[in-house]
Amino acid sequence: MSDSILRNTGRSGPRRFVGMLVADKLACAAALFLLLVFLCAVFGPALLGDAVTGTNLRARNAPPFSLDRGWLFLLGGDALGRPLLARIVVAAQNTIIIAASAVAVSLLIGSTLGLIAGYAGKWTGEVIMRLADVIMSFPSLLLAVIVLYVLAPSVANLVIVLAITRIPIYLRTTRAEVLEVRERMFVQAATVMGASSTRIMFRHIVPVILPTLLTIATLDFAFVMLAESALSFLGIGIQPPEITWGLMVSQGRQYLTTAWWLAFWPGLAIILTTMSLNLLSSWMRVALNPTQRWRLEIGGKTNG
Template sequence: MAHIDTMPDEPGFLRRMGRMLLADKFALVAVIFLTVVIVLALIGPAWLNDLAQKQNLRGRNAPPFEWERGWVWALGSDALGRPLLARIIVATQNTMAVAAGAVVFSAMIGTTLGLFAGYAGKRTGQVIMRLADVIMSFPSLLLAVIVLYILGPSILNLVIVLAITRIPVYLRTTRAEVLEIRERMFVQAAQVMGASPRRIMFRHILPVVLPTLMTIATLDFAFVMLAESSLSFLGIGIQPPEITWGLMISQGRQYLTTAWWLSFWPGLAIILTTLSLTLVSGWMRIALDPVQRWRLEMRGRKNG
């Protein structure tokens, strides 16, 4: 992947990114969908939490598209008569919080370690890379299962475990980028000018690595969300009365033959969100690459 020596800071940068986003209709739809998901994650619990928790045994496993009962019943109800649409909206916050927390912490720790591993001395780099090898020697899902079984399932423990398993992704990527960038002229010029290693790493090298890390983080968000859903499906993720999309799928699996909608709708929410994140990640990879972004810019000019 090609690199840029500085982060774009010209006034027209956001306008250019907007034009490139408009040039990619799939990425545009994905961004709109993810914006809606983020808004629902912020306001969902305060808006529909009471309705999502209210039981109505007379309406248990009600089928979807019964519009006469109200829009919150459009997707049907679960085994306790609670509206699925309201529960999916409320569950958005926990699902997004776990994924975002794990990605942010793993990116911060992995990027910092990667900067030191790539720019510091050989011995320091070897020690840090052996740490990454130890983490990667355990299958991430198996490690999460073991730790959560010992510590107990909770949102905090889930974030910590998933963050730890994703640290090597950012560490190895950052180190590989730094090993190439540190030989560039602007880094050597900063060394001649007497800049400290810390300043060179965080002021000069990090901005060049950020576009690549942002692309990886967007794709990694989808992976972490799927991992959280898998753990909740296995029963060692977030526990009731808290809800996530993965937990809703787990709760509905015993009714798959009689009430398929209990697992189908939260599963569809996961599929659409991960698909949107994948599309946005692909768009970012092109938009932030000076060698390839001309394709989106040309398409944007034609549409304009």
């Protein structure tokens, strides 16, 4: 057993993680589904854009699993006769862009402020933490509703609002991690050797706390996507002719009793994507932790 572990730890980084991911069936299925969503977001509008914009009143509220009108109507048609399958594939782009952009902006700003708050002096850290408390004092969804009601609902405004509401998560987590890591022996040794504060933060502290931040970002991606869907469902998110999964659910709610599939399929896409993100986040929490990674390596060797 020990020899197999040593052979596993000697493999290259990417190959090692791929092997651990393949060994975990649930995490592997989640990663494959997220890869499919990503491919839909990248290539969907170019391949199926015309099918989404065209209308066909003869296919209005067409039931699912009926291939009389072609394979695009496998999931049925909407109120204007547009194929739901094509609309779900194309809507993946806006949904993923909004969630990924909001998470990236909040991660960058929040982690930078957290680094400063954790490593700088006491007064600087207190001022930054009070800023986080101000943001967290407002319910995130309520703040988004107020801002989007005042501003015009658009992709840019939606990303800004969602990013602002998520900054405190990364700020507080980064600060807590920095306060703990800065007391470790290797950081103190670098300080004694005359390393600058910038070098210590970005060469010694950031690599240690980055796995935690990436795990939180993966989980937060699902939360932001649900928040965007909720705002679109309330009618203050993305507006037609733009489309997201949340907007499709909103448009289909008035047909729940007569054409349930209009809201069911985009809702199912949201559920499966968030579930996959949660499963992948749980796997990453173990895979990126050197003290727990051995469990995945042993499990993969045993299953093999």
